[in-house]
Amino acid sequence: MAGGGGGGGGGVGKVKAGSRPPWVGLAAAVWVQVAAGSAYVFPLYSHAIKEALGYNQKALTMLGVANDVGENVGLVPGVLANRLPPWLILLIGSACALLGFGTLWLAVTKTLVMPYWVPSDLQRLGMSFIGVCDHWKVIAEVGMNTIFVGTFSITKYIDNLCIALCIGTNSSAWLGTAALVTNMRNFPLSRGTVAGLIKGYVAVSAAVYTETFNGMLQNSPTNLLLLLALGIPTACVLVMYFVRPCTPSLDEDNAAEHSHFMFTQISSVVLGVYLMVATILGDTLKLSDAITYLLFGIMILLLLSPLAIPIKMTIYPNKPKREKTSTLALSYSTDSLSGPDQENSEPLLGGTSTFVTGANDSDEATDVDLLLAEGEGAVNLKKKRGPRRGDDFTFREALVKADFWLLFIVYFCGVGTGVTVLNNLAQVGMAVGADDTTILLCLFGFCNFVGRILGGSVSEYFVRSRMLPRPFWMMCTQIIMVITFLLFATGLHSLIYVSTTFLGICYGVQFAVMIPTVSELFGLKDFGLMYNFMLLVNPLGAFFFSALLAGYIYDKEAAKQQPGVLEPSTCLGPDCFRLTFYVCAIVCCCGTLVSVVFIARIKPVYQMLYASGSFRHPRSQQLH
Structure with missing residues (x-):
């Protein structure tokens, strides 16, 4: 059964049946969310951009604004998430990362040169003149004309990288939307737990990137940009098949499900503690290459820990409680049938009533x-x-x-x-x-x-x-x-x-x-x-x-x-x-x-x- 494929009707994806696929999708979403933390690592390569391209602090601040805007403006993926399957949302996010961070890598390494982002001598002169005029409030016709010319040329080359950075960090919005809304649908009775888990891994993604930057990349900003440009698309392509709509779990009294969530939460906390300790050790001590690789390997194992749940479910399968969930399953199956040619099709963000029908009150x-x-x-x-x-x-x-x-x-x-x-x-x-x-x-x-x-x-x-x-x-x-x-x-x-x-x-x-x-x-x-x-x-x-x-x-x-300093x-x-x-x-x-x-x-x-102790649709x- 194709898991992530889109149907012919816009935002339609095939629903994967079984109790194991939602947990595989949750484990895949962990990696998607870690990759989606690219906006948090801007401080790691911002200085390299400043040095390589001759930016001043104000220009660098503009890039910082573009970084924040790209990360948080996700209205377009929000609209398309209701029309496209999850794998396609992830693919678009991957393309954004490749285009945006790839452009930054080309700029910092100077693989591509003038006239796109490196200021010419005239542009540098215009930048200096703007700084002087801004300080002394010079207002003259010639000065204003010079300001206009300088502003135009400076804005041109800064805007190129601002757009590139905005596109690159906007991949976070695409990846986060696909991972979050799909798993919220797959676990409709545990929305708070799922939201906390998925967005929690975004919070530790900065530490994951920092650990990789300090250890495996040896503090190289250009290598980090290359990792963002190639690593994010690679990770998404590898897991996008598994991030898909599944038959949701509707048994609120399932003790095994509660224990699975507890295990995932504990493993995520262990990962967070480990990354904090590893970061502090790496910042205060000089670690050998062997220890650095060991710490990196442990981090990868902890990131893979959510896969232990579907592996355990494969080795020790549980017999479904058909008597208890037959009504809910029948309701879901009936609502998900849209025709003889689309018997297992559901939109990514289909109506809540298709799977949360209540507690039979x-x-x-x-x-x-x-x-x-x-x-x-x-x-x-x-x-x-x-x-x-x-x-x-x-x-x-x-x-x-x-x-x-x-x-x-x-x-x-x-x-x-x-x-x-x-x-x-x-x-x-x-x-x-x-x-x-x-x-x-x-x-x-x-x-x-x-x-x-x-x-x-x-x-x-x-x-x-x-x-x-x-x-x-x-x-x-x-x-x-x-x-x-x-x-x-x-x-x-x-x-x-x-x-x-x-x-x-x-x-x-x-x-x-x-x-x-x-x-x-x-x-x-x-x-x-x-x-x-x-x-x-x-x-x-x-x-x-x-x-x-x-x-x-x-x-x-x-x-x-500092009253005597021009710009303290x-x-x-x-x-x-x-x-x-x-x-x-x-x-x-x-x-x-x-x-x-x-x-x-x-x-x-x-x-x-x-009223019944679990979410029910009115x-x-x-x-x-």
């Missing part, structure tokens, strides 16, 4: 749930146009819902402020006198990973056992973030590591909770597009809080400390970021208040969806 119990929800304002039994929360929404239908924008605001307050600290963590560490900012970055990355794992699994447990809305954990972590930002604002060296730890965990929880919340409230029909729309929070937060706020305050304080680049002391941290704390306070309103609105919906009445 009686009509009377469902009516009671609906009446209770109506009494609390969650639903209205009057007939209206459009779906209710919990049904499958189109993207346009979700955009006009207040809950969609409340979730966007809550996520923006948490992640937008968190990414500000992440982008400036090295400068924050230097400002308070931290000896090695690499350890700070490693600590934040590991805690971000832990937060994603915990956010997915803990929210999954409480939503099943207590019907507690997942955004409750976004509210709790934003309260902690308020305290954390105030700790950062003190500027005490002794608190920098503790603050970084708490912030990394809270940042990861925000991400892991947002994903299943979107799928539960608005369904899986246009989940890929909605999920990628939420990711716009990252570049928006970086622009408002990092570029406009933190950058301005940092430069202003640096100018105070270093600021020391707590005042460099104190006001920024105060603003971030206020924003998180606002996010906490908005989350209280949001939780109150969706609590009856979660009580309806999880009846198809037109409710709002």
